[in-house]
Amino acid sequence: MNELVIATRESPLALWQAKHVQAALEAAHPGLTVSLLGMKTQGDKWLSSPLSEVGGKGLFLKELEQALLEGRAHLAVHSMKDVPAHLPDGFVLPVIAYRDDVRDAFVSRAGTRLADLPAGSRIGSASLRRQCQLRALRPDLEVAPIRGNVGTRLGKMESGEYDALVLASAGLRRLELEHLVTEHLDVDRSVPSAGQGALGIECLAAADDVRELIAVLDDPDVRACVETERRVTAGLAADCSAPLGAYAVLDSGSLSLSAVLGTPDGTRLLRARASGAEPDAVGAAVVAELERQGARDILDALDLG
Template structure:
């Protein structure tokens, strides 16, 4: 195989990550006949440390940094990420080359007795690795006991049986991608739980001076998904959010307009700022930025300040 026809694809090594990467490769092969794709598995900090909550690990790029380093060093040609893991500020020299069509962005509840959130028992024990999910669950039912749940998707599903939990909350997109055939107790509606920025989407990251690779990966870019994720990521960038901050957002396009809804919660779910904004798709980033500024002015700044103060002393620099 001639070197110019070979593309090295960087991926995390989890089952879900490899399923996502193989899907990307199958689409790229279909649209770019004659090219060959080879997977390079790369372990990230977030993969290696599974005994601490994400909110305590600190920093950004927990699931992307090592892939980006390999990309910058030329060891891989593209990196396949879950969009929700990608920092809002990319390393200089890198860019998002494509955002493929989005999978369903909802969160999903899986419970032992197949009960939905309303029918779970008093003081139900729910596992989740996400502060965003924790805050919105407590806003819905303050009696819930939220326990930290780390590990890949398969591990988290097994812990429902082994860790004395009543339920777990995970991304519906992940369940769909791994072909999960078990019962799903509830697809949690957006009025109860807004998803993470970019949830259900993939980002294909490349070097910004690599015209050959850009031409290949841009073939799987989905315009509507890219616009929606751009609006969500602009909001997150202005809020300077990450794993330590309970922020949810979801954008969708209709005709030539983008509609964005977002929430900022206190960790205990006691208080939340929820708002929405819309405008032309050509100004998706501006829509996200404007909504973030409005939310900050309407109480979001105080919530975020309190959360960061709370977690500053608890971050483990591991």
């Protein structure tokens, strides 16, 4: 096999990610030609409502997966934070790698830090996870939904529609926009989404030749952390649009996992931590603790669990 086609969304960040994988594959396999198939997904088209109301982040994957099924592409590159905890039958993620800064980034129009923003300031955030943690930190601010790619959101802030935004640090770094960051929110103040900052490569489970070619890119340490985080999402039967954060660190073979689940208004945040060597056991311990604190009530009220 000497040619591969990558299905990708057409946003600047998605194209950066696909081109990064393209270059890595061509470097790993001299003589291999890798091309891109740019696509618009339903998640890119439906911008008038929050993702949690129109089907969740899985809307960013469906068209790409259809291209794999139809043989128009061999693999798809995703931001792992957008990948549902359970893939459709027949699909696998042979590669989880390239994890950048996992933190959320606070970007304000006037360069004012989160703690110093005047009461009533309007902050744009696309995710319920960020919204609930922001409201818990600063209940006197207006936290409002925002959709669109990074450039679109920054434009809305500059036009005065928002006073500040919270975005993924990794995306800003990859787009060479890190100079716009007012401050990085540490993982205790804003627990990241499961998989945040990492890339995943999806292909058909039956495509052994493709799996063999791309396996060289997998990062076992990144995979261990991301899979541990995703155990929380799966264990709670939550959508990746839920107000749920999970972040794992691997140190000397031991995984340390922190998670938060909140009500969208930020008045209630459940927190849990666990450590151990096995992703399944660590994830299960955190899920059990969150459920003991009332996670199911929060998820049922959202109709996301």
